[in-house]
Amino acid sequence: xxxxxxPKLPTVNLTLxxxxxxxxxxxxxxxxxxxxxxxGCFVAVYDKFTLDFxxxxxxxxxxxxxxxxxxxxxxxSDLPYHGYYKPGKPMPLLESLGIEDAAMLDKMQSFTNLLxxxxxxxxxxxxxxxxxxxxxLEQLVMKMVFETYGVEKYLESHLNSTTYLLRxxxxxxxxEDENNLGAVGHTDKNFITILHENDVNGLEVxxxxxxxxxxxxxPQSFVVMAGEPFLAWSNNRIHAPLHRVVxxxxxxxxxxxLFSTTKxxxxxxxxxxxxxxxxxxxxxxxxxLLRFYTEDVSRMAVCTIKDYCGV
Ligand SMILES: O=C(O)CCC(=O)C(=O)O
Ligand SMILES: [Fe+2]
Numbered sequence: 001x002x003x004x005x006x007p008k009l010p011t012v013n014l015t016l017x018x019x020x021x022x023x024x025x026x027x028x029x030x031x032x033x034x035x036x037x038x039x040g041c042f043v044a045v046y047d048k049f050t051l052d053f054x055x056x057x058x059x060x061x062x063x064x065x066x067x068x069x070x071x072x073x074x075x076x077s078d079l080p081y082h083g084y085y086k087p088g089k090p091m092p093l094l095e096s097l098g099i100e101d102a103a104m105l106d107k108m109q110s111f112t113n114l115l116x117x118x119x120x121x122x123x124x125x126x127x128x129x130x131x132x133x134x135x136x137l138e139q140l141v142m143k144m145v146f147e148t149y150g151v152e153k154y155l156e157s158h159l160n161s162t163t164y165l166l167r168x169x170x171x172x173x174x175x176e177d178e179n180n181l182g183a184v185g186h187t188d189k190n191f192i193t194i195l196h197e198n199d200v201n202g203l204e205v206x207x208x209x210x211x212x213x214x215x216x217x218x219p220q221s222f223v224v225m226a227g228e229p230f231l232a233w234s235n236n237r238i239h240a241p242l243h244r245v246v247x248x249x250x251x252x253x254x255x256x257x258l259f260s261t262t263k264x265x266x267x268x269x270x271x272x273x274x275x276x277x278x279x280x281x282x283x284x285x286x287x288x289l290l291r292f293y294t295e296d297v298s299r300m301a302v303c304t305i306k307d308y309c310g311v
Contacts, residue, residue, distance in 0.1 A: 008043075009205060009213050009223065010035045014140065015047035020147075029148040032141060032224075040239035041205055041225035043215065044194075046137055053129070054219035058198045058254055060126045065095060065170045067115060072097060074114045080294045082165060087172070093182045093247060096169035102131035103164055131166050134194050134222065134258045138164075141192070141224055149234070151269040161264040162191075171202060171245060171253040182245035182253065187303045188227030189293055190261040190286070195223040200253035206242040228305040229261070229289065232281035235272040240303050261286045284309040 012031050019025060035042035064072075069086060075097045077083035085096045101107040105128055112124040139159055146155040171182040182202055195203060195215075203215040203223060215223050231240040247253060267283040292308045293299045299307070 007211070007213050009041060009215055010039055011043040011045060011221075014044050014137070015220075018140075020143075025144075029144040032144050033148040036145065036226055036230075036238045038239065039205065039207060039213075040231075040241035041223055041243075044137060044141070044222045044224050045218075045220050046222055047220060048133055048136070049220050049222075051219045053133075054196075056126050057130050057256070060123045061168050061170075061254060064097065064115065064123070064168070071115055075099075075111070080290060091181075091183055092178070093171045093174055093180075094169060094245075095172075096167050099127070099131070099166045099168070101164060102127060102166040103135045127166070127168075130256065131164065131258065134166075134196070134256075135164050135260070137222060137224075138162075138192060138194055138258065138260050149237075149269070149272060151271050154269055157264070158262060161262045162260050163263060165190075165259045165261075167257045167259065169255045169257070171200075171247055171255070173250055173252060174247055180247040182247045184301065185242050185244040186300050187240045187242055188225060188259070189229070189289060189300070190227045190259040191229045191233075191266075192260050193223075193225045193227060194258045194260075195225065195255060196221070197253060197255040200247075200249045200251050202245040202247055202253045203255070204244055204246055208239065227259075228303055229266050229284075229286065231303070232284070232305050232309065233266055233268055235268045235277050236280050237272070237277075240305075242302070278311075280311055281305070282309045282311060 012028060012035060018028060032042065072084045075084040077098065082098045082100060085094065087093065087095045099108065099111045108124050108128040112120050142159065143155060146152045174180045197203065197217045199217060201214060201217055204212045206212055225243065226238045226240050228240045230238050265283045265285050268279060268281055273279045289308055
């Protein structure tokens, strides 16, 4: 067993009816910034998400994993880590599918028809709603982050060039003689990731001093986690944490990861550069970064964005 009971991740309540300009808005922005700088992540408790909806989402995805492998393999992509990932080395417990632009109904319909040529409206509608709600959460967090750094003038163009990939994963229960590591330690290579899971815990995030913190899942809890491009954008203020999945319990774990990234060049706003914080990263684009990581997979396991575009 890799770990037992661990301390928990910081939590930010987004259940308040937050409106910009109020004191609760400003203090929530500060809490988010502090959590991202210190931990690279936080648990957002988000009340736009009901228990009923959570149950529906978890229910509709289970039959997807029961489809024959050759059907799931229709989920292919030219981009690495975007299509079907079948269980195997080095992560035999993990199986996942990726849906590009799941918040767009036509893209969600194409994905659904690929897997169920005679249709599956319930799946399509539920996952589309899921992606919409969680991308709204991502946009709220971005708005708060841009505001707390005083760079809100760049928000609109950032949001306009944002794209989302929804990756839905199943981690099976390990056999007795098998390791319980579901996903090996890594940092994310996209801008920001929002994670949600069924009632089987497993996500662990490493602090800057090497301690592992665990995520306690709940129907309204989402882990908002920074990836390496966000660290570079912030001129090294935001942390991009190492994280992994350790399987606990005796039921499969289902997780949903909404990865956001941007089509445009990623550049540190000049407002985040001064004598105390000299520019640390050259402008770069996500595709180039992705190619850099796939050329050598050992680059996936640690934060290596400095090697790619450090000044
Ligand atoms: O399943 C999870 O909770 C984590 C998945 C993850 O870290 C990833 O796909 O990058
Ligand atoms: Fe990850």
